[in-house]
Amino acid sequence: MSYVPNTAADREAMLAAIGVDSIEDLFQDVPKLHRHPEFSLPAPLSEMEMLAELRDLCEKNAGLDHSLCFLGAGAYNHFVPSVVDHVISRSEFYTAYTPYQPEISQGTLQTIFEYQSMICALTGMDVANASHYDGATALAEAIVMALNVSRQKKKKVVLSPNIHPEYRQVVRTYTQGMGLTIDGDENPANDAPALQGLIDKDTCCVVVQTPDFFGRLMTPAEMSALADAAHAVKALFVVVADPISLGLFKPPGEFGADVVLGEGQPLGNTLNFGGPYLGYFACRQAYVRKMSGRLVGETVDSRGQRGYVMTFVAREQHIRRDRATSNICTNQALNALAAGVYLATMGRRGLRQVAEMSYHKAHYAAQRIAKLPGFELADDAPFFKEFAVRCPIPVQTLDNKLMENWNIIGGLDLGRYDPNREGQMLLCVTEMNTKKEIDYLVKALEEIVKEWKKQEEGSND
Amino acid sequence: MKTDPTCRYTQSHDWIRVKGDEGTIGITDYAQNELSDIVYVELPESEDSFEKGEVYATVESVKAAADCYLPVDGQVLAANETLEDSPELVNSDPYGEGWFVRIKITDPAMLDELMDVEAYKAFCEEGGH
Numbered sequence: 001m002s003y004v005p006n007t008a009a010d011r012e013a014m015l016a017a018i019g020v021d022s023i024e025d026l027f028q029d030v031p032k033l034h035r036h037p038e039f040s041l042p043a044p045l046s047e048m049e050m051l052a053e054l055r056d057l058c059e060k061n062a063g064l065d066h067s068l069c070f071l072g073a074g075a076y077n078h079f080v081p082s083v084v085d086h087v088i089s090r091s092e093f094y095t096a097y098t099p100y101q102p103e104i105s106q107g108t109l110q111t112i113f114e115y116q117s118m119i120c121a122l123t124g125m126d127v128a129n130a131s132h133y134d135g136a137t138a139l140a141e142a143i144v145m146a147l148n149v150s151r152q153k154k155k156k157v158v159l160s161p162n163i164h165p166e167y168r169q170v171v172r173t174y175t176q177g178m179g180l181t182i183d184g185d186e187n188p189a190n191d192a193p194a195l196q197g198l199i200d201k202d203t204c205c206v207v208v209q210t211p212d213f214f215g216r217l218m219t220p221a222e223m224s225a226l227a228d229a230a231h232a233v234k235a236l237f238v239v240v241a242d243p244i245s246l247g248l249f250k251p252p253g254e255f256g257a258d259v260v261l262g263e264g265q266p267l268g269n270t271l272n273f274g275g276p277y278l279g280y281f282a283c284r285q286a287y288v289r290k291m292s293g294r295l296v297g298e299t300v301d302s303r304g305q306r307g308y309v310m311t312f313v314a315r316e317q318h319i320r321r322d323r324a325t326s327n328i329c330t331n332q333a334l335n336a337l338a339a340g341v342y343l344a345t346m347g348r349r350g351l352r353q354v355a356e357m358s359y360h361k362a363h364y365a366a367q368r369i370a371k372l373p374g375f376e377l378a379d380d381a382p383f384f385k386e387f388a389v390r391c392p393i394p395v396q397t398l399d400n401k402l403m404e405n406w407n408i409i410g411g412l413d414l415g416r417y418d419p420n421r422e423g424q425m426l427l428c429v430t431e432m433n434t435k436k437e438i439d440y441l442v443k444a445l446e447e448i449v450k451e452w453k454k455q456e457e458g459s460n461d
Numbered sequence: 462m463k464t465d466p467t468c469r470y471t472q473s474h475d476w477i478r479v480k481g482d483e484g485t486i487g488i489t490d491y492a493q494n495e496l497s498d499i500v501y502v503e504l505p506e507s508e509d510s511f512e513k514g515e516v517y518a519t520v521e522s523v524k525a526a527a528d529c530y531l532p533v534d535g536q537v538l539a540a541n542e543t544l545e546d547s548p549e550l551v552n553s554d555p556y557g558e559g560w561f562v563r564i565k566i567t568d569p570a571m572l573d574e575l576m577d578v579e580a581y582k583a584f585c586e587e588g589g590h
Contacts, residue, residue: 151505289501289521314501314526323519323528 062409064271068437070365072386072428073213073412074135074164075274076266078244078354079432080342084268087341088334098330099296102309109308112296112333115340122246122343122351123260124253125282129293130331131339135263136167138279139207139240140174141292141326142259145283146205146236147178148290148325154204154235158195159185162212163240165417188420192222196229205259206230209240210252214414214426215362215386216379217245220255227256236287243267243280243339245384247351248359259283268342269335278335289315292326357431358385361438365429368442374449378424386428388414388421393452395425398445401452406444462585463490465556469532469572470581474589476556477532479572487560488520488529488551491585496522499551504540504561511535513571518561520551533571535564 006014011023020026027035045053069077088094092107099105099112112130119128132138143157157180159168168185175182184190184198192208199206206226210218227237238259239252244266246252252260264278265271283291289312297311313319316329346354362385370377374392389411391398399410411428414421429438468476474492477484493499501521511517511531518529540562544550551559566572576584 151509289503314521320526323526 061273062403064409067403067407067409068433068441069409070411070427070429070433070441071409072430073426074166074263075271075277076242076244076385076428076430077271077432078266078358078430080268080270080338081345083345084338084341088338093334093337099310102307106308108333109296109310111337111340112294112331113298113308114344115336116296118340118343119243119280119282122243122251123241123257123280123282124251125257125260126285127288127291127295128280128282129291129295130333131264131336132261132279132281132293132328133332134265134275134277134279135240135261136164136170136279137174137328138261138263138281139163139167139238140171141279141281141328142236142238142261142283143171143175143180143205143207144178144326145259145287145290145292146238147180149236149287150204150234154202155179156181156183156200156202156204158183158198158203158206158235160192160195160208160212161185161188161190162214162216163207163209164213167209167240188418192218192226196226199229199233199235201233203230203233203235205236205238207238207240211242211245211384211386214379214388215383215428216381217249217384219382220250223252223255223257230258231256242384244351244355244358246355247346247348248355249384258287264332264335264339267339268345269338276332276335278332278339280339288312290325291315292328294329294331354431355384358429361385361431361433361435362387362427362429364435365427365433365438365441368438369427369445372442372446372449375445378421385430386426388424388426391423391425392449395423397452398425398448401448402441402444405448406440408441408444462494462582463556464578464582466578468556469575469577470584471530471532471575472584473530475529475532477572477575478556479566479569482566482569483538483563484533484535484566485560485563486532487555489581490555491589492527493552493555493559496520496525496527498523499548502544502548502551502561504542504544505537507537507539509537510567511537529561531564532575533564533569534567536567538563538565 064077099108102109116128116130120126132141159182163185172182184195195206208218208226230237236258237256239257241252241260241262243262243264261279261281264280269277281293294310295312296308299307299309301307315325317324317327318329366377366387369375369389376390378388378390395413395415399413402408402410411425414424414426468478470476470489474489475486476489477486499520499522503519505517513534514530516528517531520527520529541560
């Protein structure tokens with residue numbers, strides 16, 4: 001069966017109608033150099049052969065189906081109940097696009113409204129938007145919002161060095177040309193009191209992450225002090241947070257946060273090889289007209305019946321043009337739907353359980369690993385589900401051996417991001433890791449190091 | 462269309478009423494009618510300074526968002542905070558309770574460039590663009 005929509009006879013007829021002999025003739029006027037190059041492709045395959053080839057290629061990936069995973073660092077392996085896929089695979093959701101016409105989009109609008117409402121409950125904020133592309137863009141949008149709240153007058157941003165390094169890069173890329181000064185994040189020694197010292201009257205926002213990139217939790221006192229210092233100069237206090245952690249810990253809204261955002265992937269979205277994900281974004285009511293993204297509201301129709309509609313659209317690009325609050329007036333609707341279905345399925349108690357299990361299992365793993373000869377925890381701060389470990393042998397070697405010989409996806413090599421963290425591995429444990437798996441990881445680490453030392457001694461002889 | 466003989470006007474449908482070196486500013490009846498139901502007015506803060514033609518406020522209605530331009534150079538003395546909760550005053554009383562800001566006029570000579578009420582009426586009759 002041919003998948004080309006016109007037949008050879010159709011093409012002949014079309015060429016004859018315009019008076020050329022061949023498709024080649026049609027492109028005579030384009031210099032040969034600029035014409036489409038010849039592909040050097042192998043011979044066509046049947047569907048059956050092609051599937052087999054794709055399957056072979058797929059098996060080269062270290063997927064979660066065949067390996068144990070202790071890697072996190074911004075994308076997390078949490079359980080996704082099967083109801084999530086069932087709901088998001090419904091064609092009404094799967095194929096629908098922008099709900100500009102509320103009269104035909106009530107289902108989509110309602111799911112977005114419910115997602116927003118649950119994000120508000122989780123973060124302790126008043127309003128949440130319909131989502132952004134990912135956590136990093138959500139952070140960049142929060143900074144642009146803070147700049148706009150200051151009426152573009154305050155151009156300094158105080159960033160914690162413990163925010164995900166890729167988020168910090170995205171912030172710099174995104175805010176190019178806005179004349180912002182980004183301060184604080186390039187010195188790893190900047191703790192909360194040091195950041196407080198950087199806040200001045202030109203500061204439009206102060207941004208921290210908790211749990212931070214290294215898994216550590218900020219204390220309520222640190223958060224409140226930074227919030228107060230920010231508010232004293234009319235700056236916004238922005239908190240990046242893992243949404244799963246909010247199932248267990250008090251929401252940042254209770255510590256003076258004005259904006260809470262983060263990567264929404266852990267909520268019902270699988271790892272998907274890095275995307276598509278969603279950024280969740282919530283803030284206080286006072287900033288609703290300055291916030292970025294799409295917003296869905298609940299209202300009543302002319303008959304007094306409940307209905308949903310996109311609201312505050314006058315902020316958005318298709319109406320406000322160059323003076324819009326953001327370039328982004330779209331959202332990750334399907335991913336946000338998955339997050340919404342996940343939150344509704346888990347409920348308050350279920351989410352708390354996921355967080356508690358991750359917390360306890362991570363602490364069990366940390367405790368066991370810290371007892372291994374040569375290993376120690378790099379930080380002594382309280383942590384959630386990730387922790388940095390100082391390793392006795394190069395992290396890259398350790399990770400390679402874990403993968404090759406033990407079928408374990410090991411932790412992140414922190415030396416890649418920060419020379420001060422050379423030799424440290426960032427490990428992540430979630431509810432998906434069983435005690436047996438953790439014990440197996442501990443054994444693997446012990447054996448790999450033992451083997452490596454033995455080889456070193458051998459080569460020294 | 463209502464007009465106010467005590468005001469001077471711009472082609473962007475802003476009005477200014479001068480008293481000494483102070484001016485009260487708002488948008489005209491024509492403008493509010495074009496925008497339809499106004500739901501929000503974003504106003505500047507006291508002491509903000511603007512040049513003539515600079516955007517000093519934004520009006521949001523159910524169907525559009527429009528920028529408002531200062532008719533002359535000036536510094537904001539006060540913004541009409543009542544509009545925060547009652548933006549509909551701009552629709553019902555554009556030359557009175559629906560005022561936007563009071564400013565200190567930096568250069569009174571600039572007032573001469575504005576239209577008087579008769580010129581503004583004629584401008585609107587021609588289409589107002």
